Amino acid sequence: MIDMLPTGATIGILGGGQLGRMLAVAAARLGLRTHVFDPAANPPAGDVAHATTTAPYEDETALRTFGATVDVITFEFENIPTAALDVLETCAPVRPGRNALRVSQDRLTEKAFLADLGLRTAPFAAVDDEVDLAEAAAEIGLPAILKTRRFGYDGKGQARIMAAEDADQAFADMAGAPAILEGFVDFSHEVSVIGARSAAGDVACYDPGENEHAGGILRTTTVPARLTGAQRTDAVLVAAQILNKLDYIGVMGVELFVTDAGLLVNEIAPRVHNSGHWTQQGCSVDQFEQHIRAVAGWPLGDGTRYADVAMENLIGEDVYRLPDLAAESGASIHLYGKSEVRAGRKMGHVNRVTGGTRST
Amino acid sequence: MIDMLPTGATIGILGGGQLGRMLAVAAARLGLRTHVFDPAANPPAGDVAHATTTAPYEDETALRTFGATVDVITFEFENIPTAALDVLETCAPVRPGRNALRVSQDRLTEKAFLADLGLRTAPFAAVDDEVDLAEAAAEIGLPAILKTRRFGYDGKGQARIMAAEDADQAFADMAGAPAILEGFVDFSHEVSVIGARSAAGDVACYDPGENEHAGGILRTTTVPARLTGAQRTDAVLVAAQILNKLDYIGVMGVELFVTDAGLLVNEIAPRVHNSGHWTQQGCSVDQFEQHIRAVAGWPLGDGTRYADVAMENLIGEDVYRLPDLAAESGASIHLYGKSEVRAGRKMGHVNRVTGGTRST
Numbered sequence: 001m002i003d004m005l006p007t008g009a010t011i012g013i014l015g016g017g018q019l020g021r022m023l024a025v026a027a028a029r030l031g032l033r034t035h036v037f038d039p040a041a042n043p044p045a046g047d048v049a050h051a052t053t054t055a056p057y058e059d060e061t062a063l064r065t066f067g068a069t070v071d072v073i074t075f076e077f078e079n080i081p082t083a084a085l086d087v088l089e090t091c092a093p094v095r096p097g098r099n100a101l102r103v104s105q106d107r108l109t110e111k112a113f114l115a116d117l118g119l120r121t122a123p124f125a126a127v128d129d130e131v132d133l134a135e136a137a138a139e140i141g142l143p144a145i146l147k148t149r150r151f152g153y154d155g156k157g158q159a160r161i162m163a164a165e166d167a168d169q170a171f172a173d174m175a176g177a178p179a180i181l182e183g184f185v186d187f188s189h190e191v192s193v194i195g196a197r198s199a200a201g202d203v204a205c206y207d208p209g210e211n212e213h214a215g216g217i218l219r220t221t222t223v224p225a226r227l228t229g230a231q232r233t234d235a236v237l238v239a240a241q242i243l244n245k246l247d248y249i250g251v252m253g254v255e256l257f258v259t260d261a262g263l264l265v266n267e268i269a270p271r272v273h274n275s276g277h278w279t280q281q282g283c284s285v286d287q288f289e290q291h292i293r294a295v296a297g298w299p300l301g302d303g304t305r306y307a308d309v310a311m312e313n314l315i316g317e318d319v320y321r322l323p324d325l326a327a328e329s330g331a332s333i334h335l336y337g338k339s340e341v342r343a344g345r346k347m348g349h350v351n352r353v354t355g356g357t358r359s360t
Numbered sequence: 361m362i363d364m365l366p367t368g369a370t371i372g373i374l375g376g377g378q379l380g381r382m383l384a385v386a387a388a389r390l391g392l393r394t395h396v397f398d399p400a401a402n403p404p405a406g407d408v409a410h411a412t413t414t415a416p417y418e419d420e421t422a423l424r425t426f427g428a429t430v431d432v433i434t435f436e437f438e439n440i441p442t443a444a445l446d447v448l449e450t451c452a453p454v455r456p457g458r459n460a461l462r463v464s465q466d467r468l469t470e471k472a473f474l475a476d477l478g479l480r481t482a483p484f485a486a487v488d489d490e491v492d493l494a495e496a497a498a499e500i501g502l503p504a505i506l507k508t509r510r511f512g513y514d515g516k517g518q519a520r521i522m523a524a525e526d527a528d529q530a531f532a533d534m535a536g537a538p539a540i541l542e543g544f545v546d547f548s549h550e551v552s553v554i555g556a557r558s559a560a561g562d563v564a565c566y567d568p569g570e571n572e573h574a575g576g577i578l579r580t581t582t583v584p585a586r587l588t589g590a591q592r593t594d595a596v597l598v599a600a601q602i603l604n605k606l607d608y609i610g611v612m613g614v615e616l617f618v619t620d621a622g623l624l625v626n627e628i629a630p631r632v633h634n635s636g637h638w639t640q641q642g643c644s645v646d647q648f649e650q651h652i653r654a655v656a657g658w659p660l661g662d663g664t665r666y667a668d669v670a671m672e673n674l675i676g677e678d679v680y681r682l683p684d685l686a687a688e689s690g691a692s693i694h695l696y697g698k699s700e701v702r703a704g705r706k707m708g709h710v711n712r713v714t715g716g717t718r719s720t
Contacts, residue, residue: 004683007707008699025385028408031695048408144367223536242660284641284692284713293686323364326653329662330643335391339368346365348391353644 005262005296006069007031012070012092014084016043018336018346019272020078024048026288032296037066044337045076051258057084067091067306073112074250074295076271078104079151095199095249095295100270103246107180110268120264123183133171137161138182143184148177154164158216159279176192187257191225192278195239196290199297204290205236206283207305211248211255211275217344219312223282227258234263242268250292251276263315274346281332281351307356311349319347365431365656367391372430372452374410376403378706379436384408386648387426392656397426397603399539404697405436415636417444418635422568427451434610434655438464438630439511454653455559455609457534460630463606467509470628476600480624481616483543506530508537518576545624547617551585552564554636555599555651557608559657564650565596567665571635577704581635583642587618589719594623595644602628606718611636634706638669641692641711644670667716671709679707 007065011027013020016038024034024045033050039057046052051069073094079100097288103113103203111124117176125136127146137144144166148157157168193207210225211218227235239254253273255266277286280320285301322359325331335348371387373380376398384394384405401415402561406412413427415422433454437680438461443470448493463473469486485496497504502524519530538581555565562570570585571578599614613633615626636647645661653661679701685691695708
C-alpha cells in the first residue's frame with residue numbers, strides 16, 4: 001500500500017516552464033501545493049506555485065533548502081544534472097527515478113535500452129570522432145542525421161547528412177560533443193503515446209495522438225491518430241513495456257514512427273509531453289493530473305478519451321491571433337504567461353473539440 | 361471596443377477562499393496573473409496566486425499598495441466594506457461594479473430591486489423592531505423566516521418563525537441587526553442560473569442546475585435540472601434581465617424557486633457560485649474562466665453544456681472519503697487545499713459526468 005499525499009502536502013517541481021505551470025495547476029486541483037525550482041527568475045510556473053526558488057542546479061545549499069520543504073520531487077525536463085539528483089535524492093523521493101533520467105538523457109543509452117527491450121528504432125551508431133562518423137555512415141547509409149547524445153530538444157543539436165560531403169560540416173556543428181548517427185526512417189507519420197504508471201505499479205495509457213512538426217517544433221497533435229486497431233494496441237504495449245522496465249512512476253511521452261513494417265520508437269521523454277496537451281479537453285483526467293496522481297502516490301485517474309481533439313501550439317507570433325481565438329466558439333485557450341514573444345517560443349496552445357461522444 | 365487584458369496583466373481578487381482559488385487557476389490558463397487580498401493568512405487561493413496580501417479590509421495603505429499592482433479588481437464574496445471599495449475604485453476598475461454589490465449586500469434592497477424589475481420573489485417586509493415584526497407577520501402570514509438584511513450565508517443569520525410565540529426568540533437571535541421577514545414559498549425544488557455579461561455588454565447563461573441543500577448548505581447541483589422548456593427559457597431571461605439592469609460585468613449566480621405558479625427569485629450572488637461548479641466538467645469554458653474573461657475585457661467563451669453532470673460538495677468529514685473518490689472512475693476531484701477539517705466547512709467537490717453528448 002502506497003501512502004497518498006494528503007491535502008496541503010508539497011510537490012517539488014524542477015523546472016518552471018509551461019509544463020511545470022500546468023503540473024502546478026493540476027496539483028492545486030487535488031489540494032496539493034507546489035514548490036518550483038528554476039535557475040531563471042519569474043518562471044511561468046511561479047505564477048501558480050505556492051513557492052518558487054530561483055537558483056542554479058549547482059547550488060547545493062539551495063537544493064537542500066528546497067528539498068527540505070517538499071514531500072516528493074518531480075521535474076518538467078530530463079536534463080537535470082546528476083550532481084543535483086545526488087543531493088535531492090537525500091531529501092525526498094524523486095519520481096520518476098534516476099534510471100529513467102539516465103536512459104533518456106543520452107540518445108545512445110536510450111536507443112540501446114530500447115533495443116535491449118526488443119523494440120525497433122532507427123538504425124544508429126555512436127560517433128565520437130570523424131573516423132566513427134565515416135564508419136557509421138558506411139554502415140547505416142545516407143541520408144542520415146547526426147545528433148548530440150545529450151541536451152537536444154526542438155531540433156537543436158542536430159544536423160542532416162544528405163551526402164558524404166556534408167559529413168565534415170555536420171561533425172563541426174556538434175562542436176566536439178559525443179554524438180549519434182541515426183539512419184533516416186521511411187515513415188508515413190509520427191504518433192505519440194502518453195503513458196502513466198502509478199507508485200503501486202498500475203499502468204494506463206492515453207489513446208495515441210498524431211503529431212505534425214515544422215522546423216523541428218511540434219505544431220499540432222490530433223486524436224484519434226491514423227492507426228489500425230493492431231497498431232493502436234502495439235503503441236500502447238510499447239509504452240507499457242518501457243514504463244514497467246524502468247519501474248517508472250509518473251507520465252512519459254513515447255514518440256513512434258508509423259512505417260509499413262510497423263512502429264519504431266523515435267524517442268522517449270520522462271515527463272508530461274507537449275503531444276499530450278489534448279488530454280485537457282479529451283479526458284476526465286488530463287496528463288498533468290495523471291502525473292501528479294502518480295508521483296503523489298494516488299491511484300491513476302480515468303484517462304479514457306471521450307472526444308476527438310485537435311491541439312495547436314501557439315508559437316512565437318501565433319499568439320497575436322489571440323483576439324480571434326478568444327472569440328472562436330469551442331476553442332479552449334491555454335496561455336503560459338510569457339510576456340516576451342520570441343520566434344520559436346512556445347507561448348500557449350489551443351484545443352479544439354472536433355467530435356466524439358462522452359459515454360456514461 | 362473594450363481592451364483585452366494581455367498576457368502578464370494582473371487581476372486583483374478580494375477574498376482568497378475556494379472561489380478565489382479557482383478564479384486564479386482560470387486566470388492562469390489565460391496567461392493572466394492574480395493578486396489575492398484576504399484578511400486571513402495562508403488563504404486557499406494563495407497557493408495558486410502570483411501574489412498574496414494579508415491585511416484587513418480597513419487597512420487603507422494595504423488596499424492602495426494592492427491596488428497599485430493590479431489592472432482590474434474582482435471579488436469572490438459580496439460583503440466588501442463600502443470604505444474599501446471607495447479606496448479600490450481609485451486604483452483600478454472594480455468588476456462587477458458597486459451597484460451590484462449594493463443591491464446584493466442587503467436582502468431588503470435586493471428584494472426591492474427585483475420587485476422593481478417586475479420579477480417575483482417571496483413576500484417580504486422590513487423588520488427593525490418588534491412592532492415591525494408583528495405587523496409583518498400579520499401581513500405575510502406564518503410560518504415565515506426572519507433573516508438579517510446583511511452578512512448572511514449558508515443559513516447563518518436566519519430564524520424560522522413557525523407560530524407567533526416564536527417571534528420574540530427569533531428577533532432576539534438577530535441581536536438587533538436590521539432584518540427582513542420573508543414568507544414561506546411553496547416550491548417543488550430550487551434551481552440556479554449562472555449568468556455572465558461581458559464588458560462589451562454581451563450576455564450568456566449556463567443551463568440551469570438543480571440544487572439540493574441540507575442544513576442550509578448546498579450539497580449537490582445536478583444538470584439538467586427538472587424544468588419545462590418554458591421554465592428553462594424563463595430562468596435564463598430572468599438572469600439576463602438582472603445582468604443588464606445592473607450593467608453587470610462578470611458572472612452572477614441567480615437562485616430560483618420552481619413553483620406551480622412559475623419561477624420566483626430566491627437570491628442573487630454577484631460572483632461565481634457553488635451551484636456553477638458543474639461547468640468545470642460540462643462545458644468548454646467553465647464559470648471561473650467566464651468570469652475572468654468578462655472582468656479582463658475578453659469576449660465571453662462557449663458555455664454550451666455538452667454533458668450531464670452531478671456536482672457533490674465535500675463538506676467537513678466528507679473529505680475523508682478521498683481514497684475511494686480517487687479510485688472512482690470518472691469522478692473529477694477538486695480540493696481546496698484546506699488542511700483543517702471542520703464540520704460544515706467546504707473542503708472540495710466532485711463532478712461526475714452522468715451522460716450527454718459532446719457535439720461537434
